[in-house]
Amino acid sequence: MAPLVLLAVSVSSPALAAGQLPKTVVPVAYDITITPDAQAMTFTGTETATVDVRQATRSITLNAAELAVTAATFDGRPARYTLDSAKQELTVALPAAASVGRHTLTFAWKGKINTSAAGMFAIDYANPDGKPARLLVTQFEAPDARRFAPMWDEPGLKAKFTLSAVSPAGQTAFSNMPATKITKRADGSQLYNFGQTPIMSSYLLFLGMGDVERHTIAAGKTEIGVITRRGVGAQSGYALDASKRLLSFYNDYFGTPYPLPKMDMIGGPGSSQFFGAMENWGAIFYFENELLFDPARASESQKQRIYTVIAHEMAHQWFGDLVTMAWWDDLWLNEGFASWMEGKATDALNPQWNAAAALVGSEREGGMAQDAVASTHPVIRKLETVDEIGQAFDSITYQKGQAVIGMVEAYVGADAFRTGVRNYMAKYKYSNTVTDQLWSEIGAAAGKPVAEIAHDFTLQGGVPLITVHGTRCAGGSTSAVLSQGRFGLDAASKAPTTWRVPVTMAVLGGGEGDAIVRGAGGTTLTAKGCGTVIVNRGKAGYYRVQYDAPGHDAIVRDFTRLALADQLGTLGDDLALALSGDQDLSRYLALQAAVPADADPLVWNMISGQIGGLAGVFNDTPLEAGIDARSRAILRPVLDKIGIVPVTGENPLVSTLRESLIGRLGAAGDPAVAQAARAYVAKLSSDPTAIPPGIRLAILRVYAANATPAEWDALLALTRAEQNPVVKNGYVTLLGNAKDPALAQRAIDLVKTEEFSAPQRASLLRAIANRHPDAAFDFAAANVKMVDTFNEQSSRPRYIVGLAAGSNDAGMPAKIRAFAAAHLAAPSREGATRTINAVEVRKATMERLRPAVLRWTGG
Numbered sequence: 001m002a003p004l005v006l007l008a009v010s011v012s013s014p015a016l017a018a019g020q021l022p023k024t025v026v027p028v029a030y031d032i033t034i035t036p037d038a039q040a041m042t043f044t045g046t047e048t049a050t051v052d053v054r055q056a057t058r059s060i061t062l063n064a065a066e067l068a069v070t071a072a073t074f075d076g077r078p079a080r081y082t083l084d085s086a087k088q089e090l091t092v093a094l095p096a097a098a099s100v101g102r103h104t105l106t107f108a109w110k111g112k113i114n115t116s117a118a119g120m121f122a123i124d125y126a127n128p129d130g131k132p133a134r135l136l137v138t139q140f141e142a143p144d145a146r147r148f149a150p151m152w153d154e155p156g157l158k159a160k161f162t163l164s165a166v167s168p169a170g171q172t173a174f175s176n177m178p179a180t181k182i183t184k185r186a187d188g189s190q191l192y193n194f195g196q197t198p199i200m201s202s203y204l205l206f207l208g209m210g211d212v213e214r215h216t217i218a219a220g221k222t223e224i225g226v227i228t229r230r231g232v233g234a235q236s237g238y239a240l241d242a243s244k245r246l247l248s249f250y251n252d253y254f255g256t257p258y259p260l261p262k263m264d265m266i267g268g269p270g271s272s273q274f275f276g277a278m279e280n281w282g283a284i285f286y287f288e289n290e291l292l293f294d295p296a297r298a299s300e301s302q303k304q305r306i307y308t309v310i311a312h313e314m315a316h317q318w319f320g321d322l323v324t325m326a327w328w329d330d331l332w333l334n335e336g337f338a339s340w341m342e343g344k345a346t347d348a349l350n351p352q353w354n355a356a357a358a359l360v361g362s363e364r365e366g367g368m369a370q371d372a373v374a375s376t377h378p379v380i381r382k383l384e385t386v387d388e389i390g391q392a393f394d395s396i397t398y399q400k401g402q403a404v405i406g407m408v409e410a411y412v413g414a415d416a417f418r419t420g421v422r423n424y425m426a427k428y429k430y431s432n433t434v435t436d437q438l439w440s441e442i443g444a445a446a447g448k449p450v451a452e453i454a455h456d457f458t459l460q461g462g463v464p465l466i467t468v469h470g471t472r473c474a475g476g477s478t479s480a481v482l483s484q485g486r487f488g489l490d491a492a493s494k495a496p497t498t499w500r501v502p503v504t505m506a507v508l509g510g511g512e513g514d515a516i517v518r519g520a521g522g523t524t525l526t527a528k529g530c531g532t533v534i535v536n537r538g539k540a541g542y543y544r545v546q547y548d549a550p551g552h553d554a555i556v557r558d559f560t561r562l563a564l565a566d567q568l569g570t571l572g573d574d575l576a577l578a579l580s581g582d583q584d585l586s587r588y589l590a591l592q593a594a595v596p597a598d599a600d601p602l603v604w605n606m607i608s609g610q611i612g613g614l615a616g617v618f619n620d621t622p623l624e625a626g627i628d629a630r631s632r633a634i635l636r637p638v639l640d641k642i643g644i645v646p647v648t649g650e651n652p653l654v655s656t657l658r659e660s661l662i663g664r665l666g667a668a669g670d671p672a673v674a675q676a677a678r679a680y681v682a683k684l685s686s687d688p689t690a691i692p693p694g695i696r697l698a699i700l701r702v703y704a705a706n707a708t709p710a711e712w713d714a715l716l717a718l719t720r721a722e723q724n725p726v727v728k729n730g731y732v733t734l735l736g737n738a739k740d741p742a743l744a745q746r747a748i749d750l751v752k753t754e755e756f757s758a759p760q761r762a763s764l765l766r767a768i769a770n771r772h773p774d775a776a777f778d779f780a781a782a783n784v785k786m787v788d789t790f791n792e793q794s795s796r797p798r799y800i801v802g803l804a805a806g807s808n809d810a811g812m813p814a815k816i817r818a819f820a821a822a823h824l825a826a827p828s829r830e831g832a833t834r835t836i837n838a839v840e841v842r843k844a845t846m847e848r849l850r851p852a853v854l855r856w857t858g859g
Contacts (some may be wrong), residue, residue: 059092156324171210232292237293250345351427367403374491379404445827462488467485614849659697677703
């Protein structure tokens with residue numbers, strides 16, 4: 001869509017829904033000036049908004065929250081205004097009826113700088129010399145741009161933004177576009193005038209300010225920059241190199257070049273309970289640990305994490321920024337696609353990580369886990385309130401969305417899929433869309449019925465279950481009967497549901513067949529060759545697979561001949577089917593026993609996580625000790641084989657496996673790992689880099705989990721002495737990891753104080769909840785006002801109730817219901833429902849698995 005278009009909402013956008021603004025007046029352009037007072041934690045602002053009046057009106061309604069508006073005019077004449085705080089709406093009563101056409105609306109206001117990530121917020125930290133410093137940045141997704149300036153704060157109401165800001169002497173301001181003019185004022189402050197943005201959604205606007213340094217790299221016509229607090233810019237090299245390669249990949253893949261003159265990535269030394277990075281167009285914000293690579297402290301898994309986060313946020317520069325969902329119902333168009341794209345780009349540019357296979361063992365399992373319980377929901381769903389929008393940022397949106405897109409690509413073919421995406425980008429750039437517009441372009445490119453299949457996976461919740469039986473070989477080909485059901489971890493999630501599932505069936509060493517399987521009636525698939533049958537080869541399909549006894553026996557027998565993705569996916573399916581009661585745990589254990597000592601590190605990494613998950617199911621029960629003993633017996637030989645100390649030049653996946661093994665064995669009480677952790681940490685007071693970076697985080701977690709009171713005191717002393725704000729954030733979280741209930745209470749006592757920052761207190765309490773959910777929830781429920789002060793608005797509906805997710809207390813569901821009834825509006829209770837569901841599912845799973853676990857552990 002051309003830049004001069006006044007309203008970039010596609011013709012198929014949804015009708016006005018509750019929670020949306022009237023479309024009789026829409027924005028064309030904003031000119032905003034902001035003057036912050038970082039010491040007072042306030043700011044003032046002025047704005048001139050050019051609007052298009054589409055229907056004559058006597059009033060105009062837009063969004064505003066936590067703003068004290070002091071003046072308003074319409075076409076130069078004073079206007080009256082009222083603020084509805086509950087609706088977060090500002091209504092301007094016009095001095096006379098506004099005619100159809102262009103008009104000008106102005107405001108002046110005073111705003112609040114927050115201590116957590118909503119609107120404009122402050123990140124406090126210590127410089128290397130120990131002096132305090134404050135970085136100001138903004139976070140507007142989902143609906144928090146209205147805390148910065150009065151505006152039409154909806155994704156479908158795109159406009160152009162011209163931003164100006166006053167920075168104190170010695171500080172730099174930065175935004176989506178480069179500064180066109182910097183004027184030094186008499187008091188030493190500077191007025192930054194930034195270039196006008198392309199037409200874009202309000203939640204993508206960004207402003208930052210502080211004592212920073214900027215490092216750059218050229219990537220064609222685009223200048224890529226990393227902006228950091230002063231003194232750590234040297235850690236930006238990895239991100240700059242990664243982003244240059246990614247930009248070239250994305251420019252080619254999308255077929256539409258990145259359109260802005262620069263792309264800054266800003267690192268802030270803070271944290272949030274809601275997000276780790278945000279795709280502001282041309283000014284991507286990251287918390288520092290998600291962007292900067294410190295070779296003295298970062299492990300291989302952190303290195304990979306930085307890369308994938310950068311890949312995700314850069315993908316958003318097209319999917320989300322250039323083309324934006326019309327309303328939050330289609331949030332998955334942003335997040336599901338960016339999640340899928342991060343995996344595709346990472347796999348293409350870093351083949352040594354086996355990213356495509358790794359996603360089978362991580363993201364696929366994460367999405368299916370949330371989708372297989374009663375509290376699941378469709379990928380696309382109706383959202384109205386601010387809290388409902390905030391709750392939509394979950395595993396269904398991200399991980400299931402990612403998996404569904406991968407399935408569609410596998411169904412139509414990679415080339416046709418990319419052609420459809422390129423056509424979609426070219427057709428809708430600078431505009432807004434709904435999901436069916438994407439399916440239409442991909443379907444047209446592929447010549448296949450994409451939409452009808454995709455609808456089954458996006459408009460209803462749940463995970464299909466494909467059962468395989470009746471396998472036989474005749475005439476040199478193998479056939480099998482495939483039936484469809486529903487996989488679920490509780491009764492409600494097993495309700496009859498039908499999907500059109502694109503299923504593939506391969507014969508090991510032979511050919512492959514495919515069909516659309518729909519309903520419980522059997523579908524016969526045939527493939528050339530005689531041998532072991534593999535359904536969903538490569539695990540691109542979003543469904544679980546259950547084999548009959550002969551089929552499963554063949555998979556176990558030939559496990560080492562399976563492709564890596566199929567090894568991981570089958571391990572995932574078998575354990576999930578045991579958790580759901582669809583098959584006995586013995587099948588998973590037989591498969592696990594078939595894994596050789598020299599299996600791919602990703603396979604052992606997954607097994608380590610799966611055994612840890614079983615221990616979590618039986619947390620604080622007599623069977624936990626037995627599972628821990630099995631952990632040590634199974635995993636200790638693997639760690640002995642690769643060694644506890646990283647080896648220069650080793651396979652990076654061996655390094656990530658070592659981290660996983662140290663963590664699981666440390667949690668399982670392995671004495672050698674616990675002793676190694678104590679020995680390493682004892683050296684930190686004299687040498688901050690004493691722990692090899694490849695195992696640093698894992699060692700610290702083991703130490704914290706097994707800490708004695710004296711060791712916990714030593715960790716607290718390290719925390720208090722630490723000047724590096726990112727390292728300190730990590731230490732604060734570690735204080736909540738202790739198994740000892742008395743130490744958990746001491747950590748809760750720290751939460752009560754203001755010794756740590758608001759985000760640090762939120763992270764500390766969440767860490768306590770990982771091992772002591774009942775204590776954490778009870779404290780938070782009794783101190784709601786206090787907890788709300790250190791948590792951003794967008795996290796509040798889920799934060800306190802989420803603390804109880806690991807509870808095994810039979811009375812916890814009732815306590816959560818009572819809390820929700822007292823403190824959460826009905827549309828804000830999804831987090832409570834999900835937590836109750838998690839507690840009830842785990843209890844049922846525990847009872848279901850108890851006999852099999854008893855046999856396995858010899859209990």
